[in-house]
């Protein structure tokens with residue numbers, strides 16, 4: 352089935368047209384700076400070079416119109432697109448699994464939007480535009496929180512007053528669920544079913560872990576929002592929640608300022624004082640920069656700690672997988688994290704760890720108590736497979 356996957360952000364819209372059977376990616380790209388001066392589309396087809404097309408994109412409607420024009424010019428007119436899959440950041444309590452777009456399901460995306468206001472509203476608008484502009488093509492909602500929704504209550508519930516959490520729907524929702532779900536599926540294929548307790552480590556500029564037992568999510572490190580858990584590119588991850596009161600009452604920072612500080616000015620960026628990008632920080636460490644060295648040490652320490660926490664949720668683990676930008680590309684960071692887990696019997700082989708591949712591969716040493724793999728994630732394929740299952 353030929354599926355168009357759309358991932359809409361507040362000022363961007365990523366798209367990918369792919370075939371679920373062959374997994375061939377016909378075309379992909381990103382509409383950038385929507386609603387801002389200097390908007391353009393970065394577009395690739397048939398695995399070729401990325402072209403930059405300068406186009407006015409005053410709003411998301413224009414962006415979608417352009418995407419369809421570009422696809423049409425590439426030989427894929429509207430009639431050749433058999434379904435559209437939409438990534439939705441927050442599915443709340445309505446999407447324990449992916450769902451076909453109807454008036455009702457679209458209303459749910461908006462109803463839970465206060466939990467992710469920067470994402471859900473624009474995603475709902477984009478879904479609505481697609482329905483209006485291309486009524487013959489079916490749409491599917493794939494929420495990033497779905498995979499985590501079935502976690503045991505002891506994992507998702509917060510120890511806050513019941514009337515408050517019930518009224519405001521406060522719980523651990525997690526994120527990156529589509530990636531973690533894909534990692535389970537691909538790892539299981541790669542190991543021919545010989546995986547039961549997996550810690551999936553999605554380490555990109557946003558980062559989270561998931562404890563997956565026989566395909567079911569048992570716990571995850573992100574919480575009500577994607578701010579919780581690991582130290583990330585610009586996010587602080589878990590800290591004492593009372594830090595917020597202190598910053599507000601004593602530091603004089605407003606709630607919005609604290610929100611920006613914790614989401615955009617913290618994490619590896621704040622620790623290294625160099626960059627949020629792990630490549631720059633590794634370079635800094637190699638130059639002997641003390642802040643960069645500490646930033647990496649803290650990243651290994653916290654990631655190791657939380658991997659052990661995920662293993663605890665399953666009372667053990669037989670496999671761990673590295674994925675996403677850092678997990679797939681940085682042998683240094685994989686080794687740094689693995690060394691933290693040496694006491695659990697985790698051993699990584701230096702030669703295998705130096706490999707770079709688009710296919711899954713093992714990096715654990717023969718005497719490792721846990722299989723350690725690198726598995727490139729593919730959220731777009733996972734979304735497209737859901738579309739096929741629901742509309743195909």
Ligand code: ADP
Nearest residue numbers: 554555556557627628629630675676677680681
């Ligand atoms: P996201 O999708 O969350 O924006 P990605 O999964 O694309 O993030 O990961 C981006 C991050 O991955 C970059 O900020 C960088 O830190 C890291 N990264 C990407 N390539 C490499 C590399 N070759 N070596 C080390 N780190 C890398």
